[in-house]
Amino acid sequence: MKLRTALALVMILLLLTALTACAPAETTELDAQSQQTQETANDRPDTDRSGNPITLPDQVDSIISMAPSATQTLLDLGMKDKLVAVDTYSAMYFGLENLPTFDMMEPDTEQMAVLNADLIFTTGMSASTGTDPFKPLRDVGVCVADIPSASGIDTMLEDTRFIADCVDAEEICEALIAQFQKELDQLSEIGAGIRNKKRVVVEIACAPDIYTAGSGTFMQEMLTVIGAENIFADQEGFVSVTEESVIALNPDVILTMVDYVEDPVGEILGRTGWENVTAVANEDVYLVNTNAVSLPNLHVIDGMKQMAKMIYPDAYAAIEDPFAAGDAA
Template structure:
C-alpha cells in the first residue's frame, strides 16, 4: 500500500441550551414539570451514551458500540484535545509532528508528511481521528483505511473559537469523555472572557502578522483563524484586505505601516533583529517603536485546549500595557 500526505489543523457541531425564569415576575408561563425535567436530563445522558452514531465533517455516519480503547490521531490539534480529555492510555498512534504534551512524543509514530497506512492498520485502532484541513492529501489514505475496516472520523476545520469548542465536545462525545470536554470548553471560555475584559477601552492597534521570512513573506488575511483572533482582541489586521493566507511584498507592508508586527515562526534565528534591517522598514511605526514581537506558533494556531492561552499570548504581545 502507498503512504499518503497529511498536514493541517482542526471543528464542526455545536451545542447551546439556555433556559431561565424570574420567580419575582408574574407570567402565564409554567415552570417545566418534573416529567419534562426528567426528559431533558435523559436526553443529555443519551447524547453521550453508547452505542451512538456520530456524523463527521464529510457527512459520513459512524457507529460506535462503546468508547474506543485504541485511538490513532492524524493531526496535532486532535492529539492535544484527546490528551486533554485524559485519553493517554487509549492513544496508541500519533504523527511525527505531534509535540504536545510531552507524552505525545512517546507514542508510536504513524508518519510525518505522509501516513504509513500499513502501520496504522497493524495497530488495529478502534477509531482514527483525521482532519478536514488535510483532506486534499489524505483522502486516498482514508479510503484505504476504511477499505481495511478501520473507522475514520474526520474532524471539521474550525473557523473560529465556537467551532473549536464544538470540535472538543465532539471528540469528547465520541470517546465517552463529554463531561471532561465540557470542562475544557468552560475553562477556555473563562480565559477568553478574562482576556477581553482586560482589553476593554484599549485603543485598537494596526497589526501585521508574519508567518514566514523573506523572500516569500506570508501573512494571514481575511477568513483565517488568526484574523478572527485579532478581531477578538480589538486589533486591526492590516492584511485583511485579501483572503486567506497569502504572499505579500515588503513594499506593501511598508505602505500598510502597522503599529505592531507579530512573528509566528521561529525557524529563523534572531528574526526580531533582522526584520528592522529590511530595506525601507525603518519608516514603519512598529519598527520605530520597537514593537516587533514573536508568539508561539502552536498555541496561537492549533485549535485545541491551549488556544485560549494563545489568545492571551497574542493580546499580551500587542497590548502589553493592559496586562501590567
Template sequence: MESKHVLALLAVVVIVEAFVIGYLAVSNSSLKSDLEQLQSNYEELLNEYNQLMAERFPVTLVDDFGRVVTVSSEPTRIVSLAPSSTEILFALELGDRVVGVTEYCDYPPEVVELKENGSIAVVGGYTTVDVEAVLQLQPDLVVASTSLQRDVVTTLEGYGLTVIALDPHDLSEMFADIILVGRATGKLVEAQQLVQQLESRVQAVVNKVKDLPKLKVYYELWYNPLMSVGPGTFIDSLITMAGGENIFSDASTQYPMVSSEDVIARNPDVIIVPDSYMASYNITVDEIASRSGWSSISAVANGRIYFIDEDIIVRPGPRLVDGLEQLAHLIHPEAFEE
C-alpha cells in the first residue's frame, strides 16, 4: 500500500482513539453499546495498521550508537540486554515476543514469572552477557543498552544478529528510544501513544511545581563512603524537574564521592535515599538522622528524610515518569494536595 494510504489509516486510528477517550469521559449508560462498538472498530483499525506496518519491513533506522541498522522483517524473537529495554518492550505489549532477558530484568512482575517457568531465558548480567546463550535463542532482534555494552553489540553483530542500541541521557532521549523500538518492532502507533501519555504526565508535574521555591535536595546514592549524584544523571534532571535543586549539581563527576561535612554545609531541605538501603543494609531514617552533626540539617530537623524505589529513577524506561511524579510528591507535597 502507498505511503499516503498508510498515513491516512494512521490518522483515522488516532482520531478514533481520541473519540474513544472522549466517550469514556461521558457517564451515560445509554452510550455503552455504542462505545463498545467504537472500541471494537478502533481495535480493528489498529490491527490493520500494525499489519500494514509489518508488510512495510524492512525498516532502516539509526540507533543511539549512531549505527545504521536494518530490521529485515517484523521481529518475533527478541532478546533484551537491560532492565530498561525489557520495560520498554513490555510497555509496548511485546512481552509475548521476548525470549531472553538479563538476570536483573524484574519488571513488570510477569517477567519474573516468565523467567521462573522457563518461558523466557536468562542470558547473563548487564555487563556479563552470555553471548552463546543469546545465539542459542536465535533472536531476530537484540536490544542492547548504553556504552557499557558496545563490545557485546559488536560481537553479536559479527554473528549476523540484528542489534539496536539504546543510550538515552535524558527524558526526551528516552522518549525517542521508545519510538525507535516501536519502529523496529512494528509497534509505532503504540509507541507514539505511550510517549504522548508520558509527556502529558511530565507536563502536569512541571506545571504544578514551576512557581514553587526550589528546595535543596540531597540524594544519597551510597552510604559508605558517601556518594551522591551530579550533573548529567537522570536523578539530577528529575530532581530539577520535580521542583528541587540537587545540592551536588555542581560536581565535576556524575557520581561524586562526598563528605559528611559537605552535606552538612550544603544543608539540604530534603534527603532522599534508595529503598534498598532499608532492605539490604538496615539503613533507617533514625540511622541517617543520628549521624554526627546531621541534626543541624534542615531535612533532618524537619523530618524530611524519604526512601524511594531507585529503579524508577535510574532505569531509562517509561517508569522514569513514575519516578518524576514520586520525587515531586516528596519535594513539594503541597502541590498535590486536593
C-alpha cells in the first residue's frame, strides 16, 4: 500500500475572539505602534483547536508541521521559508524532501527540540495510541498547537483561520477563503438545481476490505453540495462495508481514491459479481485526486470540482477540472 493512501485512510478515521482597543486622540507614532502590537497580540489564539492552552511567541519565524493538511495551508499562506521540518508525508506530497522529516506516529521529539522551532502544528492522529508524543516538548515550553481532522467545511475554514492567526497571515487567509467561498457558492447553486440525483459511493480502500465515508464526514458534505447522494449516508463516520452491501445498494457512480493498486478503476470494473452494478455496467467509475478529497483544508474545493464533473459532466460543464491535465492520483 502506498504510504500516502494509508495516511489518507488513518487521517480520515481519526474564531478567535478579536480584542480591539481605542487609542487616545493624542498619541505619538511610537505609542501607536505599541498599541498596534498589543492589539495583534490580543487577537492571537490562546488555545489550540483541541482546546489546549497555548502561548504563542511574539514572532513566529520557524515552524514544524506534523500534518499534511496543515503543511499545505502553511504553503498557501506563504510560509514555506519558515518551515524547518515536516512529517514524512508532507515532504512526499509537497516536494519538501530537503527539510528534516519526522514520523507522524513516532516523532523524535529530542531531534525536534534541537531545531528550536517557535511553533509546532500537530494532528490528533499522532496521539491515536492514547498518549501524547509531544508532551516532552510541551513540558519544556515549546508551543505545540493541535488541529483535529475537520468533520465539515465550516470547521476547515475555522482551522485555516486559526493557522493564519498563529502565523500573522490573516490578510492572505481571508483572500483565500473569499475565493473558496465564491467557488463553493457556484458549486452549491448548480448542485441545488439537480433533480435526478445520482447515487454514489467513494472507495477509500478497495475490495475485499472496502472502506468508505458515511454521514458526519466532510466527504459526505462534499457530495451533498454537488447534488449527489451517498449510498452509505445512513452510516456514521468512516466505515468498513462489504462487497455485498455495495452491490445491493447499486450505486450509479463509483469514485475511488485508491492508489495502491496498479489500475484501481480497472480493478473495480473487473470485479466478479459486480457486472450488473449500474456504475460498473455503464463504466461510471472514476479515480479522484487522493489529496484533494482526503486532506481537510481549502483544497477540498478542487476535489469537489473534480467529483462534480465526473458525476454530472453536463451540469458542471462550465466548471474547470483542476486535474484535467494531470494525474488524478
